[in-house]
Amino acid sequence: MVLLPYLLAIISGLLALFLLYKRRSKSKSPPEPAGAWPVIGHLLQLSPKISLARTLGAMADNYGPVFTIRLGMRRTLVVSNWETVKECFTTNDKTFSSRPPSSFHEHIGYNYAALGSAPYGPYWLEIRKIVVHELLSNRSLERL
Template sequence: MDLFLSFSSLPPIFALSIFLFALVWILKTSLKSITQKREAPEAGNSWPVIGHLHLLRGPKPPHIILSDMAEKCGPIFTIKMGVHRALIVSDHKTAKECLTINDKAFASRPSTLAMEYLSYNHAMFGFAPYGNHWRQLRKLATLELLSTHRLEQLRHVRESEIKTSLKELYQFWEEKKDGSDTVLVEMKKLLRKRR
């Protein structure tokens, strides 16, 4: 008899649990739609591992390809570059807003473990994320390394390097000319020597 009573109370408990599950699901989806961040649409034809990198390779330059994608997807869209997502902004007004009004949000670089190790915990200027440390490094670089006085002090070094490079180029021309005034020069070899 007790077994019969326990089975007879099962349908109301089952109905109540379905009702509670449906209520929780409705509340969760409505709150998710309210608090959900708006994201830019993603361009199509993404491959699982490489993302959209295969689209950027081709006979056209990447900026033309991205312009064509902007005509299809709109002025703001995202592409996957490997596992990372990149925001593409092709509208003048939106780009100005990103670079002037919201510049601090877009100023930082992605922090990766490799860059943390290679740059000694982001101590290098080019790899440091935006913040107090980066501002101090930039201030130091502009006031001490790239100031007019410092550039004038090191002018003789740049001039001597240019003179040496031109002398080597002229000597190479003297050796290789065969009656004509033009000589084919591969600059990679000359630039590799200078390092």
């Protein structure tokens, strides 16, 4: 009996967080197919018997050339129209050039210090320049 108020407070707090998350995730985002599970997302809809291209093509027929699916806990943008892909990689190239933040890369990768885990920005450009000039120079490649 003593735990009942605490239990109700926890349940109502979780419900409020769920409703806030749902409202925030629906605003200004591409359509998302229904049926995403809480932890695994749409992974059950991606069958190993049918190729991924055919499955995503069928989803594109229903939801349009740009839509999102959830792969695990990550929301993934699917673009199935070459004009839109060209626009993404030419007009909005800096928007799509970085990686999503990951706790693995933050902790194991020394706070995004490695070239493979660093997000796009001035630091990544400097590290890339060093790698190209020092590791991929003609002199170092001839030593191999």
